[in-house]
């Protein structure tokens with residue numbers, strides 16, 4: 001079989017130990033073992049099939065999502081899976097659902113912003129799935145501007161309660177995942193009001209639905225906000241709308257790690273920075289960076305395997321056409337994305353360490369690295385999700401017409417992924433946060449602090465910041481330029497962390513050499529993409545730019561024989577890839593043909609509606625012709 005032989009031949013060319021690269025990609029032998037075992041468990045369970053998703057109505061799609069979530073929970077209990085294994089199972093089920101928000105936001109919020117007592121009360125309920133929670137911050141009128149939220153939480157000293165209320169239409173909670181149809185509880189962000197004084201935004205645990213009949217509680221109006229981009233995609237998630245009509249909750253349901261309200265209605269600030277109210281967003285943003293490497297690597301795996309199977313033009317002496325992966329234009333589009341997937345994987349590993357380090361410091365009342373953690377998670381979430389969304393679309397184009405078929409897996413992957421540029425913080429708004437951090441950092445440079453990083457990339461950031469700061473105009477006036485400097489700063493971090501990864505012990509024949517090539521491809525690709533910055537800031541000369549481009553082309557030739565092995569190292573099952581084009585066996589054409597006939601439109605030879613609407617036209621035309 002053409003495709004199968006092509007991939008087998010490609011795999012025989014590998015110049016490095018693929019099994020060792022799998023360990024590098026997974027992070028450790030342990031995580032490789034867990035992800036391999038769990039991904040195959042999911043792949044072999046018919047309940048978790050994904051191939052019908054785009055053909056179901058919204059209601060059937062959602063019901064099937066609930067079925068999968070219940071089955072996943074049942075398997076977690078039956079198999080006594082650890083938290084790590086359960087998270088892997090939810091990841092490989094690969095369907096946005098309320099469980100993600102319950103485990104990925106509701107629980108981390110209680111852990112990060114609740115007191116010890118509140119954690120002891122609510123976490124056991126959440127871990128045992130006795131309640132299902134969501135994260136209700138965004139409103140119809142405000143998402144980016146958290147301090148602009150309008151929902152109120154007014155303290156009533158008569159009854160020792162907070163009254164939660166939606167004073168305006170724009171104060172309706174809007175977007176929270178899991179809210180629309182499933183969650184029984186929410187962490188609701190609202191304005192703390194005591195004695196008519198507004199103390200800003202805090203988090204409150206609010207029960208939304210009865211645990212008996214699941215009906216909304218009194219004063220609660222709740223539902224789904226409607227269909228979103230694509231047919232399957234994120235429509236498995238019940239993003240919801242929620243309004244409160246003077247709903248009362250006990251005082252002890254305000255999350256009080258940051259601030260406390262006493263029985264007398266006095267607000268007491270604890271010794272932690274108020275920004276911890278934003279802490280869940282930092283947590284999820286660092287996870288989103290790792291998620292970006294998964295999504296991008298998935299698309300690159302599909303496009304790389306297909307590029308090795310697809311032959312077009314270029315008849316060779318043996319009468320066979322050329323593999324499109326051999327075209328330099330295909331390599332110059334595909335290999336930087338392959339390098340980016342590895343780069344984002346490693347910067348995601350570092351960010352996870354940074355987040356854990358910040359949390360450990362918080363335990364010791366050391367808040368010194370919180371601003372850097374915020375800036376890094378915000379900036380890298382923005383950089384990696386934008387690059388990944390663009391990269392998935394590029395991979396679709398790299399697969400030509402077949403990339404546009406749902407059976408390629410790429411349209412669905414794109415549709416599910418692209419909101420990542422918006423949720424957890426609009427990417428531009430987050431880059432502006434990085435710009436603010438950079439301005440502060442540059443202003444402190446006079447105090448003898450020296451920036452660290454790779455010279456050319458560091459010079460680019462410094463020059464971009466100096467130029468902007470030297471102009472001494474207002475932040476808003478310069479914001480479009482400052483965003484440019486923020487991107488440069490984040491790219492510096494990605495390159496630096498890739499270089500640091502290479503300084504670690506990297507076992508396996510040829511593994512380090514391949515990673516060095518990918519690191520250089522990422523660094524030189526970004527340099528080429530932003531050549532204007534590097535030249536205008538004098539960081540490199542035109543001659544150096546030309547040499548860099550030549551080196552980039554040479555690196556593509558170095559990666560070419562290893563490309564299939566480098567994507568095999570992601571260790572994705574065909575079930576997870578969900579792509580006829582990205583199959584491990586390369587058996588593309590027969591499977592494309594087979595998939596086509598599964599479409600419901602082919603259930604009948606003559607389509608419904610033909611006799612009713614089209615045949616009369618033809619008959620009428622025939623009658624006219626005889627007249």
Ligand SMILES: CC/C=C\C/C=C\C/C=C\C/C=C\C/C=C\C/C=C\C=C\C(=O)SCCNC(=O)CCNC(=O)[C@H](O)C(C)(C)COP(=O)(O)OP(=O)(O)OC[C@H]1O[C@@H](n2cnc3c(N)ncnc32)[C@H](O)[C@@H]1OP(=O)(O)O
Nearest residue numbers: 100101104144145146147275278287288291374423424425
């Ligand atoms: C579906 C699965 C879901 C979850 C699963 C989790 C993990 C799974 C794995 C991967 C994830 C993949 C996909 C899923 C993830 C998510 C999708 C599903 C759900 C999505 C949820 C949401 O979208 S939740 C809502 C997100 N909303 C935002 O991000 C709002 C963005 N806006 C803001 O953050 C703020 O408004 C602002 C920072 C823009 C402005 O803040 P503001 O206070 O108004 O003003 P500033 O002066 O700028 O800031 C004041 C000072 O505070 C500092 N600051 C700001 N933010 C932070 C922070 N987060 N941490 C620490 N410090 C912060 C700022 O620097 C200022 O400090 P100064 O010293 O300069 O004064």
Ligand SMILES: Cc1cc2nc3c(=O)[nH]c(=O)nc-3n(C[C@H](O)[C@H](O)[C@H](O)COP(=O)(O)OP(=O)(O)OC[C@H]3O[C@@H](n4cnc5c(N)ncnc54)[C@H](O)[C@@H]3O)c2cc1C
Nearest residue numbers: 135136137138142143144175176177419422423424425428
């Ligand atoms: C799929 C999905 C799932 C979500 N899940 C949740 C959830 O579970 N819980 C939750 O609370 N929220 C959730 N959200 C909401 C999400 O967090 C917000 O949509 C996001 O924070 C962006 O805010 P916004 O929609 O108000 O956009 P806006 O901020 O209104 O952005 C609109 C435009 O204005 C620009 N803009 C805004 N402010 C500035 C500024 N200061 N300077 C320059 N430009 C600016 C933006 O860059 C953008 O181009 C979800 C959203 C999506 C799409």
